[in-house]
Amino acid sequence: DTGVSQDPRHKITKRGQNVTFRCDPISEHNRLYWYRQTLGQGPEFLTYFQNEAQLEKSRLLSDRFSAERPKGSFSTLEIQRTEQGDSAMYLCASSRTQSGAGELFFGEGSRLTVL
Amino acid sequence: AQSVTQLDSHVSVSEGTPVLLRCNYSSSYSPSLFWYVQHPNKGLQLLLKYTSAATLVKGINGFEAEFKKSETSFHLTKPSAHMSDAAEYFCVVSRYNAGNMLTFGGGTRLMVKP
Numbered sequence: 001d002t003g004v005s006q007d008p009r010h011k012i013t014k015r016g017q018n019v020t021f022r023c024d025p026i027s028e029h030n031r032l033y034w035y036r037q038t039l040g041q042g043p044e045f046l047t048y049f050q051n052e053a054q055l056e057k058s059r060l061l062s063d064r065f066s067a068e069r070p071k072g073s074f075s076t077l078e079i080q081r082t083e084q085g086d087s088a089m090y091l092c093a094s095s096r097t098q099s100g101a102g103e104l105f106f107g108e109g110s111r112l113t114v115l
Numbered sequence: 116a117q118s119v120t121q122l123d124s125h126v127s128v129s130e131g132t133p134v135l136l137r138c139n140y141s142s143s144y145s146p147s148l149f150w151y152v153q154h155p156n157k158g159l160q161l162l163l164k165y166t167s168a169a170t171l172v173k174g175i176n177g178f179e180a181e182f183k184k185s186e187t188s189f190h191l192t193k194p195s196a197h198m199s200d201a202a203e204y205f206c207v208v209s210r211y212n213a214g215n216m217l218t219f220g221g222g223t224r225l226m227v228k229p
Contacts, residue, residue: 004158042119042205042219043159056216091159104217106151106158 002026004107006092012113013082020078021110025094032075033104034067035091036060043091049075050097082114117142117208119220127226134178134193136223138206141187148189149207149217150180159205165189176200201227 005024013019025032030051035043046065048056051072061067064082069075079086089111093104122137140146150162163174170182176199180191189206206220 040124040221042207042221043217044219045216093159103161103164104159106160108156108158 004092004094004105006090006107006110008110009108010111010113012115014115015084016081018078018080019082019112020076021090021092021112023075023077023092023107025074025092026105027073029094029096029105030072031095031097032069033093033095034075034077035093037089037091037109038087046077079112082112084114087112087114117144117146117218119206119208119218121204121206121220121223123223124221125224125226127228128196129228130198131195134191134196134200134225136191136204136206136225138189138191138220139187140189140206140208142208147209148180148182149209150174150178150189150191151205151207151219153203153205153222155202162191162204196225196227198227198229201225 007022011019032049034046036046037043045058046061047067049069052069064080067077089109091106091109093106095104118141120139128134148165151159152162153159162178163172163180165172165182173179178193180189182189203222203224205222207217209217
């Protein structure tokens, strides 16, 4: 396994700008998840794909957020018109469909700072 | 609905002494429970999991946890702390066989003094 990779690792942007994060899962994993982690808190579920289908979305995912996984491989998470409250670590994870519940493999995250 | 409460935000121990990180859960369903560890600038890593088999679960690096349904607890222990154990630990609950919906606790930062 080469692991889950995320890009960029750090992003500083001004309020109102759009940002996009990319996640490359472990190659044979068909499930891909996005979580958000704010300072001093545990990660919170945002959304989840099985192959290219987005199967669940948290109510945390406002209409300024959009996630895609067009070919069932890498995924992007775009935040439009960023707000200071969007500052957080965005975590991507992947798993096999048949793996035990909760056995997610996480990337190192993309840290967003909105000024 | 499900939730997790980690009872201590910070725990400090001396190297070689036991570690106890406390976790209580709430779940409307038969829960699956996990502990994940997050070292600085590293991704979250699964330490161990409980999925309705043995109530005493052994994980990596000498950690273990015991599922106590009557107390709705899933405390993490290790007999002897090592400096490399210093990290953030998360207790996690999911609905049994619903691995996509993980609910994380707030985390416990473990500090190990030499």
